[in-house]
Amino acid sequence: MKKVLMILGLIGLAAGLGFARGQEEKSTKPVTLTFYHIATQTHVLYLNPIKEAFQKAFPGITLQSVEVTAGGYEALTQKILLGLASGEPVDIGQTGYDQLRTMVQSGKALALDPFIASDAGFKKDNLFPAMMDLGRLDGKQWMVPIGTSTPAMYVNMDLFRNVGLDPENPPKSWAEARAAAEKLKAAGHQGIFWGWQVTGNWIFQAMLDNLGGKLVNDAGNQVAFNDEKGLKVLEHLSDLVSNGLMPASDQGLALFVAGNLGMWIDSSFQRVNTPQQVKFGVRMAPIPTPEGTVPKVAAGGNGAMIFSTDPARQKAAWQFIRWMTEEDASRIVADKSGYTPANQAVIRALTAQFASDANYKVTLDQAARVVPWYSWPGKNSNKIAKSLRDMQEAVVLGKKAPKKALDEAAAEINALLK
Amino acid sequence: MRSSNRGSALPARSASRIGQALGAYVLIMPAFLAIGVFVLWPVGYSLVLSTMEWKLGYDAREFVLLDNYVKLLGSRVFWNAALNTVVYTVAMVLASIALGLGLSLAITAGKRLQSFWQVLFFMPIAATMSAMAVVWRFLLDGNLGIVNAMLARLGAAPVAWLTGDATAMGAVIVVGIWSNAGYAMVFFIAGLSNIPEALYEAAAIDGAGILRRFTSITWPLLSPSTLFVLVIMTVRALASFDIVKVLTDGGPLGATQVLSHLLYQEAFQFFDTGYASAVAVVFFLLVLLLALLQMKVEKWVHYQ
Numbered sequence: 001m002k003k004v005l006m007i008l009g010l011i012g013l014a015a016g017l018g019f020a021r022g023q024e025e026k027s028t029k030p031v032t033l034t035f036y037h038i039a040t041q042t043h044v045l046y047l048n049p050i051k052e053a054f055q056k057a058f059p060g061i062t063l064q065s066v067e068v069t070a071g072g073y074e075a076l077t078q079k080i081l082l083g084l085a086s087g088e089p090v091d092i093g094q095t096g097y098d099q100l101r102t103m104v105q106s107g108k109a110l111a112l113d114p115f116i117a118s119d120a121g122f123k124k125d126n127l128f129p130a131m132m133d134l135g136r137l138d139g140k141q142w143m144v145p146i147g148t149s150t151p152a153m154y155v156n157m158d159l160f161r162n163v164g165l166d167p168e169n170p171p172k173s174w175a176e177a178r179a180a181a182e183k184l185k186a187a188g189h190q191g192i193f194w195g196w197q198v199t200g201n202w203i204f205q206a207m208l209d210n211l212g213g214k215l216v217n218d219a220g221n222q223v224a225f226n227d228e229k230g231l232k233v234l235e236h237l238s239d240l241v242s243n244g245l246m247p248a249s250d251q252g253l254a255l256f257v258a259g260n261l262g263m264w265i266d267s268s269f270q271r272v273n274t275p276q277q278v279k280f281g282v283r284m285a286p287i288p289t290p291e292g293t294v295p296k297v298a299a300g301g302n303g304a305m306i307f308s309t310d311p312a313r314q315k316a317a318w319q320f321i322r323w324m325t326e327e328d329a330s331r332i333v334a335d336k337s338g339y340t341p342a343n344q345a346v347i348r349a350l351t352a353q354f355a356s357d358a359n360y361k362v363t364l365d366q367a368a369r370v371v372p373w374y375s376w377p378g379k380n381s382n383k384i385a386k387s388l389r390d391m392q393e394a395v396v397l398g399k400k401a402p403k404k405a406l407d408e409a410a411a412e413i414n415a416l417l418k
Numbered sequence: 419m420r421s422s423n424r425g426s427a428l429p430a431r432s433a434s435r436i437g438q439a440l441g442a443y444v445l446i447m448p449a450f451l452a453i454g455v456f457v458l459w460p461v462g463y464s465l466v467l468s469t470m471e472w473k474l475g476y477d478a479r480e481f482v483l484l485d486n487y488v489k490l491l492g493s494r495v496f497w498n499a500a501l502n503t504v505v506y507t508v509a510m511v512l513a514s515i516a517l518g519l520g521l522s523l524a525i526t527a528g529k530r531l532q533s534f535w536q537v538l539f540f541m542p543i544a545a546t547m548s549a550m551a552v553v554w555r556f557l558l559d560g561n562l563g564i565v566n567a568m569l570a571r572l573g574a575a576p577v578a579w580l581t582g583d584a585t586a587m588g589a590v591i592v593v594g595i596w597s598n599a600g601y602a603m604v605f606f607i608a609g610l611s612n613i614p615e616a617l618y619e620a621a622a623i624d625g626a627g628i629l630r631r632f633t634s635i636t637w638p639l640l641s642p643s644t645l646f647v648l649v650i651m652t653v654r655a656l657a658s659f660d661i662v663k664v665l666t667d668g669g670p671l672g673a674t675q676v677l678s679h680l681l682y683q684e685a686f687q688f689f690d691t692g693y694a695s696a697v698a699v700v701f702f703l704l705v706l707l708l709a710l711l712q713m714k715v716e717k718w719v720h721y722q
Contacts, residue, residue, distance in 0.1 A: 078689065081476075085475050106473070106475045106477075108475060108477075190561075247561045248560065249561050249581075251559065254556075254559075255561060380688070380690075382687055383688045386683075393670060393671060394671055397670055397671075399670065
């Protein structure tokens with residue numbers, strides 16, 4: 001009888017252990033999360049190492065990627081919204097800052113505030129407030145930045161030296177840049193290219209910001225760029241193109257890489273990629289401003305958002321987002337791309353480490369003082385961005401006078417804002 | 419005897435007829451299901467979506483009945499795209515057919531290297547169009563393109579191929595012809611090989627010249643091929659989205675905007691699903707109309 005009891009006891013113990021183990025497994029049950037992200041040649045340079053490192057740090061969470069290889073942030077948003085519409089699981093989505101409002105208004109994104117409040121491990125104070133603000137809308141935090149870029153100027157050092165310009169001291173004001181472009185043109189080169197086509201509104205916003213102009217009024221229901229400041233931006237572009245100082249093109253990168261363009265204004269994201277592609281020296285500098293002041297820079301780049309509906313998956317997705325803000329991931333972003341992560345400690349360390357790297361310095365200096373990239377409200381956000389792009393294209397190609405292009409775009413966008 | 423026979427045979431016969439009919443339905447069922455799921459259902463669903471205002475991915479959907487169509491028919495962008503679609507389709511189809519026919523006649527006239535020429539001109543079809551369009555994009559680029567570099571060598575001024583209104587449409591049409599003429603050629607070569615040699619011999623004996631032989635024998639007897647090629651080319655022209663997307667993205671300022679690209683833009687760039695569905699429905703009706711027109715043409719075709 002004793003034996004029987006003992007056996008029963010052992011069985012009970014074993015069962016209990018088994019049960020306990022079962023419980024334990026339940027709490028760290030392997031989860032597979034779908035991660036929607038951009039996968040162009042330059043974006044996988046940092047995203048692939050990030051996925052690998054995360055996998056190592058969290059063996060219980062498998063990331064399944066859905067990759068978008070062309071079409072930029074709009075295509076990525078489309079893919080995520082399509083996935084959500086067709087009932088496929090979307091857990092984490094990389095999202096461009098300019099697409100934030102579209103995502104939030106879709107009603108499918110998850111506000112992160114409850115996680116931030118309850119997770120003591122999330123060091124919010126260690127993240128740049130200006131960058132965290134890029135993921136805020138209507139008083140809630142929806143997105144945590146992955147990487148932030150700013151508009152920057154790339155100078156072809158060889159061409160500058162050839163025409164007697166100092167590449168270590170690039171033009172600071174629009175007038176200086178114009179004069180440098182004149183010199184380059186006189187020597188048979190192309191002067192300057194403002195990357196107006198980058199998303200169609202980012203560089204325009206940067207030019208406008210630095211004149212003290214605004215895209216929209218404070219209520220967000222009426223455009224504000226159709227004043228003398230907006231006109232000045234378009235007139236400047238028109239002046240450069242019509243005088244042969246800026247190529248009438250939308251292929252900034254190709255023009256610069258071809259080696260005959262002196263100054264190119266695009267995203268600081270190109271810091272790592274572009275110099276590797278070219279045979280000449282590249283110096284990065286802040287973008288020229290109307291009066292040569294330190295430029296205001298609109299934040300480009302992207303962050304991560306959660307779209308999971310199941311609490312267990314939401315929890316796992318938060319683990320990923322939190323990890324993205326920590327040192328390992330931030331280091332990868334900073335090393336493998338031209339983006340700046342939001343982690344202040346990492347930026348401080350990088351600033352010290354790369355003090356002698358003039359190009360890196362521009363990126364890091366600018367990252368701390370970004371202003372938001374305007375995210376258009378309502379259902380027509382991408383249509384509005386296209387209107388702004390068309391407005392600049394019309395001016396750059398000389399198809400419309402600046403004033404006409406400005407007024408037509410303003411009327412079109414006002415109608416779309418209603 | 420007879421009547422009793424009939425009495426007993428009839429139900430059996432009708433039963434077997436029903437069985438036969440059932441069998442037939444069972445046999446066509448898989449095809450019908452496939453067409454239903456992949457063709458009829460999407461078409462029907464587009465029709466439903468076109469009466470809604472729905473931004474892709476949003477929870478809120480609202481029935482707006484014909485609002486999208488009213489907006490569409492009042493839109494300058496839509497009419498511009500419709501006109502461009504007609505210009506592109508007519509130019510591309512006619513030129514591809516003419517060139518395809520010319521190529522097939524030239525290739526079959528020569529006895530040597532026939533398959534070499536066939537492969538050469540068919541190659542653009544085998545290539546991925548979007549990749550080829552990228553190549554064309556850089557050949558024709560106003561600042562970096564090889565075409566302008568060659569013009570400069572010859573002392574000519576550079577041309578803004580892809581940023582001028584007329585040249586951009588011209589470029590899209592030329593690339594369209596480049597990618598389709600070889601396709602037309604293959605069908606014409608097949609058609610030519612079906613024309614009995616005896617007809618040409620008889621015509622030669624009667625003293626018919628090259629032109630007469632073409633107008634009286636080749637062209638009429640090629641009419642089934644021509645109709646087929648016409649249909650295929652029209653469908654390809656209406657669907658050639660990749661060329662426009664890569665080469666000009668509908669630009670400059672809508673100069674090469676065609677309906678298929680407008681549809682894409684509204685649906686996948688602006689996420690305006692309801693409006694895009696309305697474009698799709700109008701586009702579908704246009705294609706249907708063309709198909710009906712082409713069936714009318716069929717009475718001029720000589721199958722024998």
